[in-house]
Amino acid sequence: MFLLLCLYMQQTYFLMKNRIVLFIAGCCALLLSSCLGSDDNEYELSRDCQILSFSLSNDSIPELKNVVFTIDQTTGRIFNIDSMPYGTKLDEKVICTVKLASTVYSCQVIQEAVGDTISWNLEDSLDFSKPVKFINTLWDLQTTKAYLAQVNIHQVVPDSxxxxxxxxxxxxxxxxxxxxxxxxxxxxxxxxxxxxxxxxxxxxxxxxxxxxxxxxxxxxxxxxxxxxxxxxxxxxxxxxxxxxxxxxxxxxxxxxxxxxxxxxxxxxxxxxxxxxxxxxxxxxxxxxxxxxxxxxxxxxxxxxxxxxxxxxxxxxxxxxxxxxxxxxxxxxxxxxxxxxxxxxxxxxxxxxxxxxxxxxxxxxxxxxxxxxxxxxxxxxxxxxxxxxxxxxxxxxxxxxxxxxxxxxxxxxxxxxxxxxxxxxxxxxxxxxxxxxxxxxxxxxxxxxxxxxxxxxxxxxxxxxxxxxxxxxxx
The missing domain is CATH 2.120.10.80 (Kelch-type beta propeller)
Incomplete structure (x- = not known):
């Protein structure tokens, strides 16, 4: 009985949270309309759900901070065109720094190496030894955009x-x-x-x-x-x-x-x-x-x-x-x-x-x-x-x-x-x-x-x- 009560309270919390977000968004739209002095025009908030910039760093892998990542907004791929040297090991979690569009409400992360899914707070370090999936959710809590990020490392001996x-x-x-x-x-x-x-x-x-x-x-x-x-x-x-x-x-x-x-x-x-x-x-x-x-x-x-x-x-x-x-x-x-x-x-x-x-x-x-x-x-x-x-x-x-x-x-x-x-x-x-x-x-x-x-x-x-x-x- 106690467990059911907890689940009910959790569900009520998320519903209230969503309604608050929608209420705030609606208020913004009404205020914008009022400031312009007319109710005849319709205004729509941005639906930009993109990752705008991406970088990685780790003190144990100093060369990682110099790696340039390309963000393909069409295919949702994030990768480094110039692969890192053969033998590079990403056996530690790394700091991932991203810039999200201002209208992104939340970012969910799926780490293939770890096998878990987390609601990422943009601060916790991540495991990039295998590809990592990012799922951005817009302010409407319905629109999403997914990215698959990976670090390319040469898999063969370069001088061979x-x-x-x-x-x-x-x-x-x-x-x-x-x-x-x-x-x-x-x-x-x-x-x-x-x-x-x-x-x-x-x-x-x-x-x-x-x-x-x-x-x-x-x-x-x-x-x-x-x-x-x-x-x-x-x-x-x-x-x-x-x-x-x-x-x-x-x-x-x-x-x-x-x-x-x-x-x-x-x-x-x-x-x-x-x-x-x-x-x-x-x-x-x-x-x-x-x-x-x-x-x-x-x-x-x-x-x-x-x-x-x-x-x-x-x-x-x-x-x-x-x-x-x-x-x-x-x-x-x-x-x-x-x-x-x-x-x-x-x-x-x-x-x-x-x-x-x-x-x-x-x-x-x-x-x-x-x-x-x-x-x-x-x-x-x-x-x-x-x-x-x-x-x-x-x-x-x-x-x-x-x-x-x-x-x-x-x-x-x-x-x-x-x-x-x-x-x-x-x-x-x-x-x-x-x-x-x-x-x-x-x-x-x-x-x-x-x-x-x-x-x-x-x-x-x-x-x-x-x-x-x-x-x-x-």
């Missing part, structure tokens, strides 16, 4: 690089050699995958895919290249065309990647090293010309040579001892406001494996970056080099034992010193070590590895791998 197979089964049949060249601009930028089938009588084949795709490939015809003579790994895009060199020193050119013609009035080319890519405006201003870099044979003497965009050839200095002619990895990149071309590892004119890195900014002369007394990496060929995460990234190739390695080397000083990467940036266990992969980094910071082979005599692996450092995707 995650790899996976992106595409398999691109080419038809077994392939002995492969090179992927990126060509075009904007929406027309495409991968051009050149292959030499294991059956050389089939001739060179070409597959193309948009850089924005990489999974759907179209097979195209190739015409004009001499069968079995092209150094496929040295095909280079320069300016508005592709260039390829043969084992006999001839240079071929194509504007569409499919139809090739012999370029006349060229020196005998022993190796096509790559392009020194310079912005056209930079070239026009006379600050640095672009060039297609090569090693040429002048009456039995090996020199550096370079071709400008007008397709004029010039001679450079004598070839340095130990400079690679085959099997090198190359990269065109910018450093200190200058375009540079880097070549790494490979075989020299005596067919010896090297473990050096060389650089040029004009194609006339090359500088050895690495120190002979402190070998930066093992002697090898078929390395893949890219600029990634403000460093130079090198995936090892095939060494003196004839087998490939999956070691990853990083250089933070433009190729002078190289160090094996730590456990966060390495190839996964199910990745088959390989050399002679083509490599590309897209605008979303994904790194792609195309093909590659486990030994010099094995066929090309018919697959594409893709990886990215987690924080570069945040």
């Amino acid at each position: 690089m995650v790899w996976g197979i992106y595409k398999e089964g691109i080419t038809d049949g077994a392939v002995k050699e492969e090179k992927v060249v990126v060509f075009g601009e904007g929406n027309d930028e495409s991968y051009y995958m050149y292959t030499q089938p294991a059956n050389a009588s089939e001739g060179y084949q070409l597959y193309r895919s948009a850089v924005s795709d990489g999974k759907n490939w179209t097979k195209l015809t190739v015409a004009g290249l001499p069968a079995g003579e092209v150094r496929l790994s040295q095909i280079t895009a320069y300016g508005d065309a592709f260039y390829a060199v043969t084992t006999k020193g001839a240079l071929y050119r194509s504007t569409d990647g499919q139809n090739w013609t012999l370029v006349g009035n060229t020196p005998v080319i022993k190796a096509l090293l790559g392009a020194i890519d310079v912005d056209d405006d930079f070239t026009a201003a006379g600050k640095q010309p672009s060039a297609l870099s090569a090693v040429i044979d002048k009456d039995g003497t090996l020199l550096y040579g370079y071709m400008n965009k007008e397709m004029e050839w010039n001679e450079g200095t004598l070839l340095n001892e130990g400079f690679p002619l085959t099997g090198f990895g190359s990269l065109s990149y910018n450093l200190m406001f200058r375009a540079r071309l880097l070549v790494v590892a490979g075989r020299d004119k005596d067919n010896k494996l090297t473990n050096t890195a060389w650089v040029t900014h004009d194609g006339k002369a090359w500088t050895k970056l690495t120190d002979d007394e402190a070998a930066p990496f093992d002697k090898q060929e078929g390395v893949a080099v890219a600029e990634y995460d403000e460093k130079l990234f090198m995936l090892s190739g095939i060494g003196e034992t004839g087998k490939a390695s999956s070691d990853v080397y990083l250089s933070r000083d433009g190729g002078i010193t190289w160090n094996v990467s730590d456990s966060l940036v390495m190839m996964p266990q199910d990745f088959k070590a390989r050399g002679f992969s083509s490599i590309h980094v897209d605008k979303d910071n994904y790194m792609y590895l195309f093909g590659g082979k486990e030994t010099n005599s094995s066929n090309v692996l018919n697959q594409i791998w893709r990886g990215r450092i987690n924080r570069l995707g945040f």
